[in-house]
Structure formats: structure tokens, C-alpha cells
Amino acid sequence: MARRPSLISSASVVTLLAVTTTFAQSSGAASTPGQTHGSPSGLGRAPTQAELRAWDLSIGPDGAELPPGKGNALQGALVFTLRGCAACHGPTGVEGPGPLLVGGKATLSTNYFPVRYWPYAPSIWDYIMRAMPYDKPGHLTHDEVYALTAFLLYKNDIIKEDEVMDARTLPKVQMPHRADYKGPSPAQWTPNSPRGFKIVP
Amino acid sequence: MRRETQLDRRRFLKKGVALAGLATGAPVVGASRAEAAAAAVDLNATEQVLYGQRSRFVTTTRVIEGSSHRDIAPPRPNPYRPSARTPLGESVGIITPTSLHFTTQHNYGIPDINPAEHKLMIHGLVDRPLVFTVDELKRFPSVSRIHFLECVGNRPAPGGKTVSDTHGRMACSEWTGVPLSVLLREAGIKNSATWLIAEGSDGGKHEKSVPLAKALDDVLVAYGQNGEPVRPDHGFPLRLIVPGFEGIYNVKWLRRLKLVDQAYVTFQEHSRFIGSNPRTQPDSYAFGPSSVITFPSGSQRLSGRGQHVISGLAWSGGGEVKRVDVSVDGGKTYQEARLTGAVLPKAHTRFELVWRWEGEEAVLQSRCTDVKGQVQPTEAEYAKYWGFARQQLYTTIQSQLGHCNWIMPWKVNRDGSVTNGLPPVGAVVDVHG
Numbered sequence: 001m002a003r004r005p006s007l008i009s010s011a012s013v014v015t016l017l018a019v020t021t022t023f024a025q026s027s028g029a030a031s032t033p034g035q036t037h038g039s040p041s042g043l044g045r046a047p048t049q050a051e052l053r054a055w056d057l058s059i060g061p062d063g064a065e066l067p068p069g070k071g072n073a074l075q076g077a078l079v080f081t082l083r084g085c086a087a088c089h090g091p092t093g094v095e096g097p098g099p100l101l102v103g104g105k106a107t108l109s110t111n112y113f114p115v116r117y118w119p120y121a122p123s124i125w126d127y128i129m130r131a132m133p134y135d136k137p138g139h140l141t142h143d144e145v146y147a148l149t150a151f152l153l154y155k156n157d158i159i160k161e162d163e164v165m166d167a168r169t170l171p172k173v174q175m176p177h178r179a180d181y182k183g184p185s186p187a188q189w190t191p192n193s194p195r196g197f198k199i200v201p
Numbered sequence: 202m203r204r205e206t207q208l209d210r211r212r213f214l215k216k217g218v219a220l221a222g223l224a225t226g227a228p229v230v231g232a233s234r235a236e237a238a239a240a241a242v243d244l245n246a247t248e249q250v251l252y253g254q255r256s257r258f259v260t261t262t263r264v265i266e267g268s269s270h271r272d273i274a275p276p277r278p279n280p281y282r283p284s285a286r287t288p289l290g291e292s293v294g295i296i297t298p299t300s301l302h303f304t305t306q307h308n309y310g311i312p313d314i315n316p317a318e319h320k321l322m323i324h325g326l327v328d329r330p331l332v333f334t335v336d337e338l339k340r341f342p343s344v345s346r347i348h349f350l351e352c353v354g355n356r357p358a359p360g361g362k363t364v365s366d367t368h369g370r371m372a373c374s375e376w377t378g379v380p381l382s383v384l385l386r387e388a389g390i391k392n393s394a395t396w397l398i399a400e401g402s403d404g405g406k407h408e409k410s411v412p413l414a415k416a417l418d419d420v421l422v423a424y425g426q427n428g429e430p431v432r433p434d435h436g437f438p439l440r441l442i443v444p445g446f447e448g449i450y451n452v453k454w455l456r457r458l459k460l461v462d463q464a465y466v467t468f469q470e471h472s473r474f475i476g477s478n479p480r481t482q483p484d485s486y487a488f489g490p491s492s493v494i495t496f497p498s499g500s501q502r503l504s505g506r507g508q509h510v511i512s513g514l515a516w517s518g519g520g521e522v523k524r525v526d527v528s529v530d531g532g533k534t535y536q537e538a539r540l541t542g543a544v545l546p547k548a549h550t551r552f553e554l555v556w557r558w559e560g561e562e563a564v565l566q567s568r569c570t571d572v573k574g575q576v577q578p579t580e581a582e583y584a585k586y587w588g589f590a591r592q593q594l595y596t597t598i599q600s601q602l603g604h605c606n607w608i609m610p611w612k613v614n615r616d617g618s619v620t621n622g623l624p625p626v627g628a629v630v631d632v633h634g
Binding site: 038039040041043044045046047051052055056057058059060061108109110111112113118119120123126127130131134137138181183184188189190191 | 308309320322323324329330331332333337340341386387388395398400404405406408410412413414415418456457459461463464465466467468471486593596597598600601630632
């Protein structure tokens with residue numbers, strides 16, 4: 001823990017949250033209890049709205065599920081410092097010891113690709129939201145995640161420093177290596193799909 | 202994330218042994234086994250009656266991997282735990298004891314889940330989104346099936362000293378649970394659904410896209426493993442079992458299944474595949490045919506001249522193993538091995554060949570053919586398929602390479618010692634989890 005920047009005074013958190021206009025991530029809104037509704041076995045119940053809000057984190061490549069909230073790179077730089085990101089990734093995202101966030105090159109010996117090689121910008125939001133900060137995942141607000149996403153995109157020369165990322169703008173960001181990504185083939189898998197590697201000596 | 206040479210890994214392991222007193226997993230056959238035994242326990246004590254344990258003279262353990270996050274300094278996630286490989290060198294039969302089954306957590310630790318509070322949500326492109334408790338899942342008719350699990354990180358490499366080094370990121374268990382197809386029909390699948398996303402409750406909330414056709418084919422939501430509840434390090438109380446597919450599909454601590462109309466290009470899916478090689482298959486699913494000799498294997502020693510049994514495991518994501526051939530002359534000639542027990546689809550299959558050793562140098566290797574007629578390739582065939590120089594098989598990370606199912610030779614030396622039979626290649630880039 002020695003390298004960790006002194007944590008955020010509560011005053012600075014208040015300032016930060018004021019700057020980034022928090023979006024309520026809490027699922028505190030009243031929810032009606034789920035009820036059984038017509039499964040063949042009669043087992044199971046409908047999820048509550050609160051359960052769906054808390055759990056339905058998956059953001060697809062087109063960003064359709066991105067929630068309300070916004071942030072730009074200037075705010076993201078602040079979040080990066082205050083939320084302790086630099087403790088693993090270094091003060092500017094390159095020093096480590098954790099994975100490189102700015103620049104870098106993907107090769108055949110690269111495991112997780114540097115951010116600029118990710119094919120879809122909404123995936124950055126998805127991953128920060130679900131898995132970061134590493135020691136305390138799931139504790140960032142939606143605004144903070146938008147701000148951090150903008151910060152990473154700006155530091156990788158993909159957007160401008162004052163560009164605001166939100167549910168509308170983030171899916172439109174063109175990732176520079178999109179064309180290099182080979183997604184799953186459009187043909188659906190079947191039990192007889194060839195493995196593509198068939199050698200008969 | 203990890204990149205390190207074999208040398209680094211050995212150094213880590215040595216350090217680990219010194220610090221924790223753990224076995225390296227290099228099986229010690231013969232001499233020093235008894236010396237390594239733990240202190241005697243009262244085998245008649247009540248706790249032994251209530252919950253048995255193995256003999257103190259059996260000391261095999263899992264083999265701890267180096268840190269997945271190579272150099273990462275604290276803060277680490279809490280909980281955090283390193284991955285570990287199966288010690289295959291002393292395995293018998295086809296079932297891996299759960300305590301020795303390899304584990305990997307995608308860089309987060311193992312959640313401590315109260316099954317009474319755990320829920321599984323099925324939603325997305327369904328007629329009726331549903332939440333099930335674990336108890337409710339047990340009110341559906343169950344199935345039990347034996348399947349192997351393998352990490353794409355498994356790769357026979359020249360630096361590997363033991364069969365745990367070369368193939369230990371795999372294991373085989375009996376899994377008990379509910380067919381996912383049953384649960385999806387409970388929710389009602391909309392016509393537009395083509396994929397599902399499976400998500401776990403670990404710190405990183407690991408998620409993986411699964412083709413819907415596979416989900417409806419033979420995927421299980423498992424709560425049982427080898428006759429008992431799935432253990433915490435294998436996904437307690439619920440995990441997905443996606444037979445024959447890469448390990449990463451088998452989401453542990455399963456809490457959510459969302460039906461969608463496209464692959465979701467999750468973190469584990471998008472960030473390892475570069476478009477430069479036409480053989481790269483981002484949608485590679487099921488493992489090809491594979492096999493490896495577990496005895497005699499690296500770091501073991503033949504106890505004397507005369508009769509020995511060459512024993513190993515064969516498996517394929519394509520279905521049943523059809524036959525296994527064994528060579529004692531480095532692949533010049535092969536003889537068909539005997540399959541010793543159950544031959545099950547997408548499961549480990551044990552093979553044996555009785556062999557007389559008269560003190561000569563020998564190179565032992567096995568070759569699997571599966572029910573689809575797919576044949577396990579040699580290292581040279583694999584490299585040729587990719588258009589790679591041999592070295593590139595070991596400087597490309599495993600997940601970009603596909604499934605490294607090439608034939609593994611073990612060299613028996615004149616003194617009975619057994620060493621890796623793949624010629625040296627220099628530095629190896631090794632990544633798992």
C-alpha cells in the first residue's frame with residue numbers, strides 16, 4: 001500500500017462529485033417484490049427493477065445499454081488520481097506496475113491488448129464499471145466511469161480533452177484498430193462446426 | 202496478465218517452496234516420498250471418522266502459478282488468490298480429485314457465497330425474466346456428466362519440467378446440475394436471441410458470450426462436483442459447464458444469464474486477438490483432440506528395467522476419444538493403446554500400453570484420434586498450419602495461438618530419468634488467466 005496516493009479527503013470527494021454531477025447509481029428507488037409469473041414449472045420469480053438495475057451491467061459493442069451520466073477527460077484525470085488508479089497504473093497510466101493504459105503496441109505476445117487496440121469504445125466503460133478499481137471493483141459512479149473512459153480515450157489520442165462522453169457520444173467513437181478485430185464469424189456455432197484445424201497425418 | 206520465461210517461473214516456484222514448504226508438483230517416485238510425509242495423525246480420531254483425509258504418505262499438491270498480474274504491487278483485490286495447476290503426474294483413472302483440480306480466477310479472488318442468499322437471474326431476450334434460488338434449481342430434474350475442463354493456457358512447451366507444467370491447466374470431474382436448455386425454456390427464448398452472456402459474482406464479474414445453440418445443446422448449470430457441492434474455488438454454489446469449450450466459458454459463481462442478439466465482445470474476448478494471422482480464430486470454441494503421457498513423464502524416474510505401464514490421458518472437445526496410439530521411438534512407429542475404462546464424450550479417457558524397458562534411450566509420445574476423425578497434430582504440423590517458425594509457437598501467447606494440442610514427447614534416459622522431449626527453443630512467453 002506504500003505507493004498508494006493518500007486517499008481522497010472527504011472534502012475532495014464532495015468537490016469531485018459536484019464537478020461530475022453524480023448519477024444515482026443506487027437502486028434505492030422503490031421496487032415491487034418480484035412475483036412468480038407463468039414459468040412452466042412454476043419455479044422462479046420475476047426480478048425486481050432494483051435487481052435488474054444492480055446486476056444488468058453488460059454493455060454490448062454498440063453501447064445500447066449505456067446508462068445516463070457523462071464526463072470528459074479533464075474530470076477523468078481528477079478521478080484517476082482521486083480514486084487511486086495511479087497506484088497500479090502509474091501517475092500517467094504508463095509507469096505501471098499494472099497494465100499499460102496509454103500507448104503501447106499489440107503483438108502476438110501481448111495478452112490483454114492496450115486500450116487503443118480495443119475494438120469498441122463502450123467496452124472500456126463496461127470493463128471499468130465492472131472490474132475497477134482492482135482492489136475495490138464496482139465502487140465508481142457512472143459519471144466517474146464516463147470521465148475515466150474519456151480520459152483514457154484522450155490520452156490515447158482518440159478524442160479531444162474537452163469532449164464529453166455519454167450514452168450518445170461514446171458509441172460513436174471510432175477506435176483506431178477496429179478493422180484489426182476479427183469478431184466471431186456470423187455463422188452460428190453448431191455441434192458439427194469444424195474446429196478449423198484438421199490434420200490427417 | 203503475465204509474461205515470463207520458464208526461468209522466472211522456476212525461480213518463483215523455488216521461492217514458493219522455500220517459503221511455504223509446498224511440493225513443486227514434480228512427482229517424486231520412489232525414494233524420498235516417505236521422508237516428505239507429514240506428521241502422523243490419529244486415523245481413528247473422530248474428525249477422521251467424520252471427514253476422511255488421504256494418507257500422510259501421499260503428498261501431491263497443486264502447483265501454484267506465478268502471479269497472474271506479473272509485477273503488480275498492492276493494492277490487490279481482496280480476496281485475491283493465485284492460480285494453480287493440476288499435478289497430473291500421479292493421476293490415476295479419469296476423475297481429478299477436487300482438491301487437486303486446477304483453478305484460475307481471472308485475477309480476482311474467490312467470493313465467499315452463502316448459498317441461501319445466492320440467486321441466478323435469467324433475462325434479456327426472454328418472454329419471462331426469472332430469478333431462481335439454488336434450492337429452486339435443485340427442484341428441476343438433474344443430470345450428471347463427466348467432462349474435462351481445460352484452460353487455453355495449456356501448452357506443451359520445451360521448458361516444462363513436469364506434465365503439470367505442460368498440461369496441468371486441465372482436469373476432469375463429474376458435474377451435476379440442471380441442463381441450461383431446461384432453464385432457458387422456463388424463461389421462454391425470444392426468436393431474436395442468438396447468444397447469451399454468462400456472468401459470475403467474482404470481483405471482476407467475469408462475463409463470457411456463449412452461442413445460444415451451444416447453450417441449448419449440452420451446457421449445464423452445475424451445483425455438484427464429484428458427488429458433493431461444487432467447492433468455492435470451482436464456483437460454489439453455481440457454475441456453468443460448457444463441455445469441450447475453452448475453460449473461460451465455464452463461468453464460476455454464476456449469477457446471471459442474459460440472452461442477447463450478438464456476441465458482447467467482453468474484456469476476455471476482444472483483447473487477445475489480432476487480425477494479422479489468417480489462422481487466428483476469435484471464435485474458436487471446442488478443443489481439438491489431445492493426449493499426453495502422465496507416466497512416465499518429466500521429472501519421474503523408471504524404477505528399474507523390465508515391465509512398465511505407459512499411462513496417459515486423452516480428450517477432445519469434439520466428442521469421444523476414438524483411439525490413442527503410443528510411440529516409444531519418437532513417432533517413427535505407433536501402436537494402439539488400450540482404453541482402460543469409460544470412454545465418454547468431452548471427458549478425459551485413460552489409456553495404457555504395457556512396455557518393456559531394457560535401459561535404452563526412448564522417446565515416448567501419444568496421439569489421439571477423436572470420434573470426428575480429427576487427429577492430434579505434431580508440433581511441426583501445428584507450426585506449418587500457422588505458417589510459423591517453430592520458435593513462434595512459444596513466443597505467441599497461447600490464447601492468440603488457438604488450442605495448443607500438439608503431441609508431447611517425453612525422453613527416457615539411460616539412467617531411467619525422464620525429461621522433456623521437445624528440443625529447447627530459448628525464451629518462452631507463458632500466459633494464463
